[in-house]
Amino acid sequence: MHENDISFLIRKAAFEVHTELGPGLLESVYETALVYKLRAIGLDVKTQVPLPMTYKGVGMDVGFRMDVLVENRVVVEIKSIDAILEVHHMQLLTYLKLSGHKLGLLINFNVPRVKEGIIRKVNGLEEPQRTSA
Structure with missing residues (x-):
């Protein structure tokens, strides 16, 4: 399954979770509900995935954790805040670069x-590639 197809399923699940729960809850509540929904539709989902980094050739376990990794292809960073800041965009981009994954969703x-x-x-x-009929 391509990352875009996985992304579609994640977004659909996020809509369902948000419709059911509404805004104003803790990130952990949304993460738990989203993971439940994604697993219920048969996707492989990992949570709080450790992400080591290398600095000057030395591997370091610095405590980075990706909130959710779906099908070992799409990183999902979950927030429940008043406004997304530039630092949140950079956080997700850093996770993508360190992990080698190609697509991430900040929700x-x-x-x-x-x-x-x-x-x-x-x-x-x-x-x-799209094929024409």
């Missing part, structure tokens, strides 16, 4: 409509 559930809280970030993702 802020603390918004009136979750569509406004979903931001897509790419790190060298190639779009699939």
Whole structure:
């Protein structure tokens, strides 16, 4: 399955979670609900995935953790905050670079409509070739 297909399923699940729970809860609540929904539709989902880094050739376990990794391809960073800041964009891009994954979603559930809280970030993702009929 291509990252874009996985992203579609994640966004659909995020809409369902937000419709059910609404804004204003803790990130951990949304993470738990989203993971439950994604697993219920048969996706492989890992949570709080450790992400080591290398500095000057030395591997370091500095405590980076990706909130959610779906199908070992798409990184999901979950927020429940008043506003997404530039640092949150950079956090997701850093996770993509350190992990080698190509697509990430930054999802802020603390918004009136979750569509406004979903931001897509790419790190060298190639779009699939479309065949014409």
